[in-house]
Amino acid sequence: MHITPRFVDLLALYRAELLERVVPFWLAHAIDWPNGGILTCISDEGQVLSTDKYMWSQLRAIWTFSALYNKIEARQEWLDVARHIFDFAKKYGRDEQGQWVFCVNQAGRILQGATSIYADGFAIYGLTEFARATGDPEAIDLALATYENVQRRLARPGSYHTEPYPLPAGVKAHGISMIFAHVFDELGHFLNNQEIIQAAFIHAMEIMNVFRRRSNRNLIYEFVNLDGSLIDSPQGRAIVPGHAIESMWFMIHFFQKLGDGVHTEWAIKTIKRHVELGWDEEYGGLLLSVDAAGGTPWWKFADSKIWWPHTEALYALLLAYDLSHEDWCLDWFAKVHNYAFSHYPVTPYGEWTQKLDRQGRKFTETVALPVKDPFHLPRALIYCIEVLQRLADKAPGVIAAV
Numbered sequence: 001m002h003i004t005p006r007f008v009d010l011l012a013l014y015r016a017e018l019l020e021r022v023v024p025f026w027l028a029h030a031i032d033w034p035n036g037g038i039l040t041c042i043s044d045e046g047q048v049l050s051t052d053k054y055m056w057s058q059l060r061a062i063w064t065f066s067a068l069y070n071k072i073e074a075r076q077e078w079l080d081v082a083r084h085i086f087d088f089a090k091k092y093g094r095d096e097q098g099q100w101v102f103c104v105n106q107a108g109r110i111l112q113g114a115t116s117i118y119a120d121g122f123a124i125y126g127l128t129e130f131a132r133a134t135g136d137p138e139a140i141d142l143a144l145a146t147y148e149n150v151q152r153r154l155a156r157p158g159s160y161h162t163e164p165y166p167l168p169a170g171v172k173a174h175g176i177s178m179i180f181a182h183v184f185d186e187l188g189h190f191l192n193n194q195e196i197i198q199a200a201f202i203h204a205m206e207i208m209n210v211f212r213r214r215s216n217r218n219l220i221y222e223f224v225n226l227d228g229s230l231i232d233s234p235q236g237r238a239i240v241p242g243h244a245i246e247s248m249w250f251m252i253h254f255f256q257k258l259g260d261g262v263h264t265e266w267a268i269k270t271i272k273r274h275v276e277l278g279w280d281e282e283y284g285g286l287l288l289s290v291d292a293a294g295g296t297p298w299w300k301f302a303d304s305k306i307w308w309p310h311t312e313a314l315y316a317l318l319l320a321y322d323l324s325h326e327d328w329c330l331d332w333f334a335k336v337h338n339y340a341f342s343h344y345p346v347t348p349y350g351e352w353t354q355k356l357d358r359q360g361r362k363f364t365e366t367v368a369l370p371v372k373d374p375f376h377l378p379r380a381l382i383y384c385i386e387v388l389q390r391l392a393d394k395a396p397g398v399i400a401a402v
Contacts, residue, residue: 006392007388007391007392007395008388008392010388011385011388011389011392014381014384014385014388015385017345017381018072018378018381018382018385019072020350021345021350021351022350022351022352022374022377022378022381023068023078023374023378024350025046025349025350025351026038026061026351026374027077027081028046029042029046029047029048030042030046030048030374031081031084032051032088032106033084035088035106035107035108036084036085036087036088036091036092036108037053037058037084037085037088037089037108038053038057038058038061038081038085038373038374039051039053039106040053040054040057040058040061040371040372040373040374041054041370041371041372042372043372044346044349044351044353044354044372045346045348045349046349049370050370051105051106052103052104052105052106052111053088053103053104053105053106053108054102054103054369054371054373055089055093055100055101055102055103055104055119056100056102056116056118056119056122057369057371057373057375058085058088058089058093059089059093059100059119059122059123059125059126059127060122060125060126060373060374060375061081061082061085061126061373061374061375062082062085062086062089062126062127062129062130063122063125063126063129063130063375063379064374064375064378064379064382065078065079065081065082065085065374066078066079066082066126066129066130066132066133066134067129067379067382068378068382069082069133070129070132070133071382071385071386072382072385079133079134082130082133083130083134086126086127086130086136086139088108089123089126090138090142091108092104092108092109092110093123095110095113095114097114097149098145098146098149099113099114099117099120099149099153100114100119100120100122100123100146101113101114101115101119102114102115102116102119102163114161115161115163116161116162116163116164117150117153117154117160117161117162117176118162118163118175118179120146120149120150121150121179121180121183122179122183123142123143123146124143124146124147124150124183124184124186124187125179125182125183125186127139127140127142127143127146128143128183128186128187128190129186131143131190132190140191143187144187144191147184147187147196147199150180151199154176154180157172157226162175162176164368164369165368167223168235170225170226171223171224171225171226171231172223172224172225172226173222173223174207174211174220174221174222174223174224174243174247175222175243176203177203177204177206177207177210177211178203178207178243178246178247178250180199180200180203181200181203181204181206181207181250181251181254182200182250182253182254184196184197184199184200184203185197185200185204185250185253185254185257188200189257200254201254201258204251204254204255204263207220207247207251208251208263208266208267210224210228211224212266212270213230216230216292217273218266218269218270218273219239219244219273219274219277219292220239220243220244220247220270220274221236221237221238221239221292222238222239222240222243223235223236223238224236233298234291234295234296234297234298235298237291237292237293237295237298238289238291238292238297238298238299239274239277239289239290239291239292240288240289240299240309241274241275241277241278241286241287241288241289241290241309242274242278242286242288242306242308242309242310242312242313243309244270244271244274245271245274245275245309245312245313245316246309246312246316248267248268248270248271248274248316249267249271249312249315249316249319251263251264251267252264252267252268252316252319252320252323255267256323264323265324268320268323268324268326271313271316271317271320272320272328272329272332275313275317275332275336277290278290278309279335280303280305280358283305283358283359283360284335284339284360285305285310285339285343285356285360286305286309286310286313286336286339287302287303287304287305287358288301288302288303288304288305288306288309288367289302290302300367301355301365301367303357303358304355304356304357304358304363304367305339305343305356305357305358305360306354306355306356306367307340307344307352307353307354307355307356307376307377308354308376308377310336310339310340310344311340311376311377311379311380311381312376312380313332313336314333314336314337314340314380314384315379315380315383315384315387317329317330317332317333317336318333318384318387318388318391319383319387321333321391322387322390322391340352343356343360344356351372351377352377354367354372355367
């Protein structure tokens with residue numbers, strides 16, 4: 001029997017997933033009250049596998065607990081956790097050059113230095129949301145200092161590292177423009193700083209006009225040459241559908257603030273393109289990566305079904321529907337929802353498992369970092385709740401069967 005729930009029913013389901021299962025998992029198993037920060041080398045069952053602390057997980061967790069406070073409910077418990085992690089990151093997270101380091105031990109001693117500018121991006125993101133919750137001037141100053149440091153490095157390609165995906169000489173990555181378009185957007189609009197908003201705009205145009213190729217079926221290429229030309233190699237043909245989908249909801253957030261309907265429409269169409277491209281018709285779920293020309297993908301674990309592309313697609317599809325009211329959005333949302341909720345939740349413990357093979361079987365090899373952190377899943381649930389609330393308020397009727 002197929003059931004067609006109302007938006008209000010889905011709202012209740014997503015709130016329960018976030019507030020009764022996902023958030024309690026992290027509060028119960030991961031907050032390192034004695035030493036500071038949060039433990040994110042952790043199993044599906046909540047067992048701590050390593051006490052090493054990857055800084056971008058610390059910084060992303062600041063965003064999550066601040067966003068829970070800002071967007072779901074002003075619970076002091078969540079703000080206390082955000083401040084606890086902020087204090088640890090502020091004390092141990094940067095090197096002498098003001099760059100955010102990659103990994104520290106449980107007590108904060110640096111194990112791996114500033115080998116990923118992505119950590120700086122997550123710093124801006126987490127600090128901005130924390131400042132939104134608290135008005136803390138130290139968080140604002142630290143976010144601005146990070147912005148200025150990043151801008152100096154971004155102006156010199158090759159001067160920064162991008163672990164866990166090192167860049168060959170002469171190549172630029174979609175991920176760099178993607179993260180900095182989004183975090184500069186967040187910081188710039190929070191502070192009403194036109195310089196930072198313009199920096200976000202430059203990266204957004206890079207995504208929409210360079211990495212996104214209208215002449216190549218609206219695909220978003222993960223790597224291009226520094227002059228913007230395509231790279232004729234397996235790496236150059238790498239498409240990561242989940243990354244593209246996440247990038248496009250970043251673009252929708254930004255262009256909606258600018259009142260730019262044209263680029264918003266392009267982003268919505270690009271979401272559709274990559275959901276269709278990435279969907280595995282035989283086994284269901286979104287493939288991690290595909291080759292633009294249909295060849296063997298360059299990306300490691302390309303045919304795996306990782307949790308985070310599905311969480312990003314859930315939100316992107318609901319957001320696309322909220323703006324476009326096109327039926328395909330809900331049809332695809334139903335497919336992604338059904339796959340995700342039947343494969344990833346770890347019912348006895350509350351969080352989601354992260355890595356499945358093509359057939360949907362769990363595997364344990366490290367895909368990018370050996371972490372499980374409170375970011376993609378809770379962020380998607382937070383944003384889905386916001387959209388579902390709007391949809392329930394406007395029209396609490398039925399949607400596509402899930």
